Amino acid sequence: MAVFNYTARDAGGAVTEGTIDSQTRRDALRKLQARGLKPVKVEEAGAAVRAKEAVREGGPADKDLLPTQAECLPFLEAMADLVRSGMSAGEALRLLALRLQKSRLRVLCAGIWSKLGEGQSLSVAMGGYPKVFDGQTLNLIAAGEATGNIRDVLERLITHFTEQNEFRRKLASAMAYPVFICFVAVGVIIFFVLFLLPRLETLLKSLGGEMPLSTKLLIGFANTLLWFGPLLLVLAIALAFYVKHWRKTEAGLVASDALLLRVPLAGTFVVRVSVLNFCQTLAVLLENGITTAEALRLAEKTAPNRALRQQLREATDRVLEGDSLSKALARTGYFPRLLLDRVAVAEQTGNLAPGLRDIARSYRAELDRWLGTLSQTISASVLIVAFSFVAFIAFAIVSAVFQVSSSFSF
Numbered sequence: 001m002a003v004f005n006y007t008a009r010d011a012g013g014a015v016t017e018g019t020i021d022s023q024t025r026r027d028a029l030r031k032l033q034a035r036g037l038k039p040v041k042v043e044e045a046g047a048a049v050r051a052k053e054a055v056r057e058g059g060p061a062d063k064d065l066l067p068t069q070a071e072c073l074p075f076l077e078a079m080a081d082l083v084r085s086g087m088s089a090g091e092a093l094r095l096l097a098l099r100l101q102k103s104r105l106r107v108l109c110a111g112i113w114s115k116l117g118e119g120q121s122l123s124v125a126m127g128g129y130p131k132v133f134d135g136q137t138l139n140l141i142a143a144g145e146a147t148g149n150i151r152d153v154l155e156r157l158i159t160h161f162t163e164q165n166e167f168r169r170k171l172a173s174a175m176a177y178p179v180f181i182c183f184v185a186v187g188v189i190i191f192f193v194l195f196l197l198p199r200l201e202t203l204l205k206s207l208g209g210e211m212p213l214s215t216k217l218l219i220g221f222a223n224t225l226l227w228f229g230p231l232l233l234v235l236a237i238a239l240a241f242y243v244k245h246w247r248k249t250e251a252g253l254v255a256s257d258a259l260l261l262r263v264p265l266a267g268t269f270v271v272r273v274s275v276l277n278f279c280q281t282l283a284v285l286l287e288n289g290i291t292t293a294e295a296l297r298l299a300e301k302t303a304p305n306r307a308l309r310q311q312l313r314e315a316t317d318r319v320l321e322g323d324s325l326s327k328a329l330a331r332t333g334y335f336p337r338l339l340l341d342r343v344a345v346a347e348q349t350g351n352l353a354p355g356l357r358d359i360a361r362s363y364r365a366e367l368d369r370w371l372g373t374l375s376q377t378i379s380a381s382v383l384i385v386a387f388s389f390v391a392f393i394a395f396a397i398v399s400a401v402f403q404v405s406s407s408f409s410f
Contacts, residue, residue, distance in 0.1 A: 004028040008037035015040070025090060025117065043117045067108040067132045073161045074105055075132070080154040089122050089150055108132060121145055136281060136298040143289045153288050160284045167276070167364060174371045178378040185386035192393050197222040204400055215400040218393060258307035265374065270305050271334050272367050276360060277302040278312065279339075283356035293320055308334060325352070339363060 004025060007017050016037065022028035025042055032039045078100070082092035090113070097110035108129060115125035123142035126133045137157060144153030201219050204211055211219075246252035261267040281302045285295035296319060300312035311332040318328040326344035329335045339359055346355025 005043050006032060006037075006039060007041040008032055008039045010038075011036055024088070041118070065103050065107055067104050067111075067129055069132055071105050071108050072132050072137070073158065073165065075108055076154055076158050076161070078105070078109075080151070080158055083151050083154060090116050093122075122150075135301065136285060139290055139294065139298060140285065140288045147289055149288075156284055156288060160280060163280065163364070164277075167367075170368055171371060174375040178375055178382065181379050181382045181386075185382050185389075188386060189389055192390070193222045193225055197393075198226075200397060200400075212396070212399045212403050214392070214396040215403075218396040254306045254310065257305045261305065261307055269374075271308065272370065274303040274305060274308050275335055275339070276363055276367055279356050279360040279363060283353055283360055286353035286356070296320075296325075308332075 004020050004022055005017070006020055006028065007015065009015055020028050020031055022031060028042050029039050032042070078096055079089065079092050082095060083089060087095070093109055093113040093116060097106065097113045100106040100109060111128070112122070112125045115128060116122065121142070122145055123138050126141060127138050140153050140157060141150070144150040197219060201222075204215070243256065247256050260270060278299050282295055282299040285298055286292065290298070293316075296316040300309055300316055303309040303312055311334065315325075315328040315332055318331065319325055324344065324347055326340045326347060329343065330340050342355060342359050343352075346352045346359075349355070
């Protein structure tokens with residue numbers, strides 16, 4: 001039995017305050033109304049104070065405790081664990097606000113529970129943290145509240161975000177080795193060109209003799225890099241600042257994203273990831289009762305590329321005008337034919353949401369294989385280039401040494 005502090009008005013409009021014993025806040029509200037009182041504010045005694053303290057901990061004075069997007073999945077998992085055990089969402093939040101030790105997550109739970117105490121719904125209370133919860137999450141929670149199916153919604157959201165995190169982990173793992181090889185190769189080349197070759201050139205000139213063509217080419221490349229390297233670096237930095245400023249405008253953002261889609265490999269990667277996110281998100285939204293129109297509007301926002309997002313928005317408009325989803329997506333030119341055929345079959349059988357879930361699962365497996373192949377290709381290519389350059393340097397140095405030594409007379 002919990003104790004609740006309340007502020008209410010009686011039939012005459014006079015304000016009255018006090019405490020009431022009840023199992024839940026809803027029961028407390030029911031008891032107050034039975035007494036002829038109109039509740040203004042009802043909070044659990046003791047917990048409300050701790051919730052306010054937790055909210056103050058994460059206030060502007062301490063930005064390190066402000067909840068971020070990283071708290072979204074742990075929050076949903078903690079909520080699902082308690083709701084699965086039979087608790088209501090409000091009771092789960094109250095317990096998390098009191099028991100959690102992790103500061104950011106505790107601040108988040110306490111803040112949402114405090115808003116629930118003011119009479120807000122769970123989705124509205126979560127909407128007060130836009131840096132943590134995106135629009136699709138809030139819409140799904142609202143749908144779960146309306147249908148009384150909050151547990152299934154939480155489970156599907158957890159599955160969705162877990163799959164996304166797993167994909168990001170695989171992506172980072174696949175690209176880590178090629179990036180490392182690139183840095184090592186560039187470091188080796190810079191060391192040879194900027195530090196070793198100038199000393200070797202000085203030594204060879206002091207010994208005299210004619211240097212072979214390979215050594216001349218290598219020394220010429222090193223001198224060119226020494227003279228024009230700083231200029232190219234300054235130009236690259238200036239170009240980066242210009243592009244960054246240009247992308248701050250809507251037109252520049254769309255134009256630069258459109259150019260990115262034309263870049264080999266990079267454009268293919270962006271398109272494939274966007275297609276996967278679109279299918280996954282649309283499947284989750286439709287499975288949880290969101291209308292097709294609203295689900296499409298939310299799913300199109302998952303595309304990070306603005307030019308691609310514009311194409312998806314036009315496809316959504318065509319669907320709303322009566323076109324089928326498969327035909328509308330086909331006009332964008334970014335979806336594979338086999339995927340579109342599967343979408344068309346899912347539409348015809350009336351199993352669009354499960355069909356999209358299966359499509360996303362198989363497409364993710366295909367994307368994982370493509371990333372693995374790309375990673376191995378990039379690594380092998382960089383190693384071949386680096387080893388070839390190092391071999392050329394070694395050949396130029398050895399041939400120069402033999403050329404100079406052969407000119408000595410004993």
